[in-house]
Amino acid sequence: MNIVKKPGYAVDSVDRALQLIMLLQERDWLRITDAAKALDVAPSTAHRLMAMLVYRGFALQDDQRRYCAGPTLRTDPAADPARSAATIARPHLEALALSVRETVNLVERVGVTARYLFTAEGPQLLRVGNRTGTVLPAHLSSAGKAILATLPEPSVAQLYTGRQAQKTGGSLAAAELEGLQRELAEARTRGYAVNLGRTEADLAAVGAPLATTDRPAALAVSISSPLSRSGDIQQPQVIQALHATCEAVLGDLQAEGVPPSP
Known part of the structure; x- marks a missing residue:
C-alpha cells in the first residue's frame, strides 16, 4: 500500500x-x-x-x-430534486439561449435567496456569464421576484418581517417591503418580473415562474443581458419565448415526477 x-x-x-x-x-x-x-x-x-x-x-x-x-x-440527480430539475430543464434553456441570443438561467428560491441552478450562456460576444451556483437576494433578482409573485401578499410580508427574517438578517424595512409588494403586483399583471441594475449595475434580466395553478412556484427561468440591451429582452416575442420555455420545462418536470413547487 x-x-x-x-x-x-x-x-x-x-x-x-x-x-x-x-x-x-x-x-x-x-x-x-x-x-x-x-x-x-x-x-x-x-x-x-x-x-x-x-x-x-x-x-x-x-x-x-x-x-x-x-x-x-451531488452526483446522484435522483437524490437532489434541484439537480434533477436542472438536468431536465437544460435542453430547453439552451434552446432559449440560442433563440433569444442571451444568457438563460434556471433559478430556485430558498427562503429569501435566489440560487442559480443552471446557466446556458448566450452566443453573443458581450453577454452575461455563467451564474451557476450564485446566490442573490430574491427580492432583487428577476427570477426571485417572479417566484415571490406567486405567493399571496401576506405570505410575502411574513417572509420578510417574521421572526426568521429578523433572526437571519433577511428582513425588509416597511418602505422596502411596500416597494417590493408593488413590484410583485406588477409582475403578476405582466406575467414576468424585471431586474434593471438591481443586482449588478450593468445587468438586466426578466424572469418568469414555473407556476402551477394550485401551488406557489419554487423555480423560475430568467433571461439576462447587458443593461444596454434591456429593451430587447422585454420585447413581446422574447417574453413569449420565455413563457413557452417555462411551460415546456414545467411539463417535463411533471412528466418525470420532479416537484416544481415547494
Missing part, C-alpha cells in the same frame, strides 16, 4: 478549499465559524473560500447562513 505524502509544492489555498469540500460532503450543514475552526484560519478567510465554492456550485447557502454541498458535489 502506497503512502500518499503531501506534495512539497502544495498550494495552501487549494488545500484549504479541498478540505472545505470534504467538510461539506461529511456534514449536512456547515457554518463559517465551524469551517474556520476546522481549517484553522480566520473566519474571513473561510468566508472567501466558501464564496468561491458557492460561485462554482460546490456549496449552497440557506437563509440561516448555513452551507451545504452544492449541485456540483
Whole structure:
C-alpha cells in the first residue's frame, strides 16, 4: 500500500478549499465559524473560500447562513430534486439561449435567496456569464421576484418581517417591503418580473415562474443581458419565448415526477 505524502509544492489555498469540500460532503450543514475552526484560519478567510465554492456550485447557502454541498458535489440527480430539475430543464434553456441570443438561467428560491441552478450562456460576444451556483437576494433578482409573485401578499410580508427574517438578517424595512409588494403586483399583471441594475449595475434580466395553478412556484427561468440591451429582452416575442420555455420545462418536470413547487 502506497503512502500518499503531501506534495512539497502544495498550494495552501487549494488545500484549504479541498478540505472545505470534504467538510461539506461529511456534514449536512456547515457554518463559517465551524469551517474556520476546522481549517484553522480566520473566519474571513473561510468566508472567501466558501464564496468561491458557492460561485462554482460546490456549496449552497440557506437563509440561516448555513452551507451545504452544492449541485456540483451531488452526483446522484435522483437524490437532489434541484439537480434533477436542472438536468431536465437544460435542453430547453439552451434552446432559449440560442433563440433569444442571451444568457438563460434556471433559478430556485430558498427562503429569501435566489440560487442559480443552471446557466446556458448566450452566443453573443458581450453577454452575461455563467451564474451557476450564485446566490442573490430574491427580492432583487428577476427570477426571485417572479417566484415571490406567486405567493399571496401576506405570505410575502411574513417572509420578510417574521421572526426568521429578523433572526437571519433577511428582513425588509416597511418602505422596502411596500416597494417590493408593488413590484410583485406588477409582475403578476405582466406575467414576468424585471431586474434593471438591481443586482449588478450593468445587468438586466426578466424572469418568469414555473407556476402551477394550485401551488406557489419554487423555480423560475430568467433571461439576462447587458443593461444596454434591456429593451430587447422585454420585447413581446422574447417574453413569449420565455413563457413557452417555462411551460415546456414545467411539463417535463411533471412528466418525470420532479416537484416544481415547494
